[in-house]
Amino acid sequence: MGNKVAGVIFDLWNTLVPLSDQIKQQAFIETSATLDLEPQKLINPWSETRSRRETGDLYQYLSWMRDELASGWTEETILNAMNVRRDIHGSAFESPDFEAVYVLDRLKKNNIRIAVVSNCSSDVRNMISSSVIEPFIDVIALSAEVGIMKPDPKIYQYAASKLGLGCEQCIYVGDGLDHELEGAEKAGLKAFLLDRGDGIQWSGDSLSRLSDVLKEVGID
Structure with missing residues (x-):
């Protein structure tokens, strides 16, 4: 997708932050x-x-x-x-994905807008706010606050609009639970499965590691 990508919307759990x-x-x-x-x-x-x-x-x-x-x-x-x-x-949050901070930092330094969309309870806001990943995130869209859960396209559209972007300018990256990838594509985003080896089936494109996001937005 090259340099046309202006924003990356990430899933939270088991994408940026492993939750065993x-x-x-x-x-x-x-x-x-x-x-x-x-x-x-x-x-x-x-x-x-x-x-x-x-x-x-x-x-x-x-x-x-x-x-x-x-x-x-x-x-x-x-x-x-x-x-x-x-x-x-x-x-x-004490042990985010080992590449998370690096990837978020590279995106930020290259003026790529960053959002997180998560199906979660309202207490997650404070968890993110006190974490090492929070300074890199431009928009946090939690289902508990928005009142909408993935895979409803509206929550992705909400996050993109808060970034000041259209869905067609963003990609979505997640581990594939809650049919989130299908929902993202219905909303107009290009979706990528971050393949954690959990057997999630996805007919679209996959990433084997978080740093693969960088090449999808045109960062060497």
Whole structure:
């Protein structure tokens, strides 16, 4: 695509920041414990209401879940659970993709606009804000704040517009979960699978490592 690319929109988890199953499991177990619930009693309502959790405020979601489960969680209990979850998930930012800072820096120095689009809960904003990747990012579009989840084309269009660009001027890079690549192309972006060897099927173009993004935007 050469020099026509003016912006790169990245997925967050397992694209810029690896999030292992171990960290996710630990966060869920310890959050459940803080809420004084056995994990097996929370897992079904938690998974079944993902879209609600990831398109709004996390505190409001947990307050709603308290009513749904007829639980006696206090405000302090909910805030403590949020802190536990944030600290564990936030630890993933201590080890971003080993090429992430290099790639983001090169893009920034070559005046390529950078956005992150993520399906996530609202606490991720603070995780990004205190991370080493935050200074390089021009636009952060979180589903919890925008109220739209990938693969809805509107969230990609939102990110591109906030960059001051059209979707046709941007490429999208992600690990392929949530049908995000299909959604990006429906929005008008060229999408690339960052192939982590997870067996994600994608008929379009793939990148074997994050630094391959640079050649796609015309940076040697």
